[in-house]
Amino acid sequence: MTAEKVDLRGAAATLLLTLYMRAWDARQRNPILGDRYAVEVMERIDVDRRLLFLASGDASAVTCRARTLDGWTREFLAAHPDDAQVLHLGCGLDSRPLRVEVPESCRWLDVDQPEVIDLRRRLYALPDHVETIPSSVSDDGWWSHVATDRPTLAIAEGLFMYVPGGDVHRAVDRLTDTASEGELAFDAVAPWTVFASGMAPSFRTAGARFRWSWDGTDFAKRHPRLWEVDDVSVYDMAAISEPRVYLRPLLSLAGLVPAMRDSMRLHRFRFSGITS
Numbered sequence: 001m002t003a004e005k006v007d008l009r010g011a012a013a014t015l016l017l018t019l020y021m022r023a024w025d026a027r028q029r030n031p032i033l034g035d036r037y038a039v040e041v042m043e044r045i046d047v048d049r050r051l052l053f054l055a056s057g058d059a060s061a062v063t064c065r066a067r068t069l070d071g072w073t074r075e076f077l078a079a080h081p082d083d084a085q086v087l088h089l090g091c092g093l094d095s096r097p098l099r100v101e102v103p104e105s106c107r108w109l110d111v112d113q114p115e116v117i118d119l120r121r122r123l124y125a126l127p128d129h130v131e132t133i134p135s136s137v138s139d140d141g142w143w144s145h146v147a148t149d150r151p152t153l154a155i156a157e158g159l160f161m162y163v164p165g166g167d168v169h170r171a172v173d174r175l176t177d178t179a180s181e182g183e184l185a186f187d188a189v190a191p192w193t194v195f196a197s198g199m200a201p202s203f204r205t206a207g208a209r210f211r212w213s214w215d216g217t218d219f220a221k222r223h224p225r226l227w228e229v230d231d232v233s234v235y236d237m238a239a240i241s242e243p244r245v246y247l248r249p250l251l252s253l254a255g256l257v258p259a260m261r262d263s264m265r266l267h268r269f270r271f272s273g274i275t276s
């Protein structure tokens with residue numbers, strides 16, 4: 001079978017980095033995530049290898065992040081077995097709906113830019129109850145697909161840092177205004193990484209860079225209806241889970257530096273549509 005040529009640019013191209021890292025992890029003796037779908041998809045596509053060069057260095061962070069979000073997704077599905085709705089924002093070529101085995105009672109929406117959704121539809125056989133929506137999260141139109149009467153989990157993995165801050169806050173407001181109750185789970189990067197992303201070779205090759213970084217005080221002020229239930233350092237998780245055991249002491253030592261420890265954090269918030 002001829003491999004499918006994939007030529008993405010900008011933020012869309014970064015999905016190839018995370019896909020490659022999940023496939024790399026799955027090939028390790030003791031994988032963190034063990035995403036076999038990533039291996040299968042990597043084998044079916046033909047991509048610019050220069051983009052992937054050095055990418056395995058962040059594989060433990062990317063797979064720890066995905067493993068935690070899979071866990072939070074499973075918890076949400078278990079808490080709402082009959083009527084959950086999941087908005088998988090900036091889904092890229094991530095196999096999460098297959099990994100968590102979305103039950104038929106759940107409404108699941110995969111949302112990403114049109115060229116990505118086009119590729120996703122060609123590369124994955126997703127069940128009928130998984131809907132794929134070609135749209136930027138910054139656009140308003142796609143919210144008409146979202147049911148208002150279901151407990152809703154929005155997951156934004158590796159997404160918000162590529163989106164202008166105003167659009168991030170607008171999407172969060174749309175979520176809490178649209179769904180009756182639910183959760184929002186996302187990772188956010190430290191301000192210094194916005195500058196560093198402009199220097200990283202793989203990002204330069206992709207033509208991508210970060211645009212939004214975390215400011216907890218500002219976020220709390222803008223979104224008073226959300227309450228935080230988890231705030232986890234992705235760096236710390238990766239340091240203790242790194243499959244190359246010889247790297248663990250070095251990573252743990254570097255993690256004593258707050259800028260490293262907080263370079264990327266995972267946040268989980270809850271909300272209820274009932275306003276006082």
Ligand SMILES: C[S@@+](CC[C@H](N)C(=O)[O-])C[C@H]1O[C@@H](n2cnc3c(N)ncnc32)[C@H](O)[C@@H]1O
Pocket residue numbers: 011012013014015016018019089090091092093094111112113116135136137138157158159162163
């Ligand atoms: C680093 S990748 C992460 C993909 C996937 N979540 C994963 O973990 O593999 C960033 C993803 O965000 C998507 N993205 C960037 N800006 C977006 C936007 N405005 N609307 C929707 N998706 C966007 C890209 O197309 C890409 O799929």
